[in-house]
Amino acid sequence: MQNKYESPLSSRYASDYMLELFSSDTRYQTWRKLWVSLAKAEMQLGLPITEEQVKALEEHVTDIDYECVRIREKEVRHDVMAHVYAYGQVAPVAAGIIHLGATSCYVTDNADIVIYRDGLRYLRGELLKVMANLYDFADKYKALPTLGYTHYQPAQLVTIGKRATLWLQDFLTDLEELDFVIDHMKFLGCRGTTGTEASFVDLYEGDTQKIDEMNKKIAADFGFEKCFSVSAQTYPRKLDSRILNVLSSIAQSCYKMANDIRLLQHDRQVEEPFEKNQIGSSAMAYKRNPMRSERICSLARYLMADASNAAMTASTQWLERTLDDSANRRISLPEGFLCADAILRLAQNVTDGLHVNEKIVLKTVNEYLPFMTTENLMMEAVKRGGDRQELHEIIRTCSMKATAEMKEGGECDLMKFLSAEPAFNMTEDEMKELLKPESYIGRCPEQVERFLAEVKPFIAGIDRESAQINL
16 A cells, blocks of 8 residues: 555556656656767767767666755756766766756757657557547448437437547547647757857857757757747747647547447447446446446546646746746646546547447337428328428427327327328328338438548558556
């Protein structure tokens, strides 16, 4: 039993990959890689740095003495300088050139950009797995009629597959937004204390081409083609806002899907996976609660709220730099990534095992189908000489009568009531011939097929194995 608080995102929900990505080792090793890259670029561009010094830095990227860092930070009250000191202790030959010309944000901000970029790429793969599951589900049930709902009241028929394409379309929108964010991420580079690169103007004796070349070399080392055109001491915090916004967008889509599944599970039409030995309630042993979908909704609310942190931080940065962003970002960005990861892993599990109770679906359809055929009945009766306005009123009064009986627990006898009306000039059997659910789903199968053709290129060849969820 641990006696210290631990974030549920790390102890229960997030993947090992995301936990490692946001670990201290990854962050501080990335800092050291940035110092290596800076020293190497400076050496190549003529500054007095030797290959021996660069090699020493390269050999000590992973052996971080955290105790040394802790003691030094307590003395100097500066995390970056504490790490510079600890790095110099294991690479003494290079101690004097570590961080040459740089400011703290060179390592803190560039490392964050690298980590966030890698996190977004990972989440893209997780999102595609959800989309692949929904693709299969929508294709399988593209023609299965089901009762549609507007205002959560019975409406015209749709199909199970068509409804799933609505969820899938939301995720495709998220994918497009996510790709935009990833494709437009830029590196900060080494820009100095206020973004003027003044320290490097001195170091390179006014040769500004060397400054640009240095930043290109460092950016390329970490897989970036471009740096921000201008910056202050930090990279623009609008990037954080853009990142959390796309994570929030994914959360919104997952919430919508999970909430729909919760509603459908209440009606026993569609159910999320339920394991053989799973317990639904500590008191009510018969329960099959949609706990995964509920957890998605719960975590999604947190992530949607978390996105406001980046917006507030971006809007309140003073001039070239203020430090009131730091503590907030240390929490809101990593937790946002871990939360998005957890939500998508749950969404994979749910969409991989969605179960459709087809007999319940058909029973629900048949209960309301007589009401939905009334427009067709009216048109057929007009063809047989009836008056459209008179027929409309008859349908209205008979529908109210049938609904009243249903509310008393009876069966829907609408066809019986309507066939008794001479104005329709139709027998009950003739009317029931029109009660074919597949006749009332419009273009649903075609719409599903067309949309899935749009999605197919995105999911081709991906690993469809569902994540193992810690429940």
